[in-house]
Amino acid sequence: MAYKISDSCVACGTCISECPVEAISAGDIYVIDPSKCIDCGTCAGVCPSEAIAPEA
Ligand code: SF4
Numbered sequence: 001m002a003y004k005i006s007d008s009c010v011a012c013g014t015c016i017s018e019c020p021v022e023a024i025s026a027g028d029i030y031v032i033d034p035s036k037c038i039d040c041g042t043c044a045g046v047c048p049s050e051a052i053a054p055e056a
Contacts, residue, residue, distance in 0.1 A: 001054060001055055003037055009030050013030075
């Protein structure tokens with residue numbers, strides 16, 4: 001499992017420096033690489049838009 005960033009992302013950049021395995025890439029909407037994500041949940045905790053959640 002991996003965390004996923006939804007359309008609520010406003011590309012603020014808050015999460016990207018928090019990820020311990022550099023799984024998050026910048027863009028119009030930020031994207032988490034599921035092959036890198038270790039499911040730690042750090043990014044979800046810092047996102048001001050609450051755009052990050054565990055993938056169902
Ligand atoms: Fe990185 Fe953890 Fe977020 Fe996965 S859950 S993208 S490892 S900060």
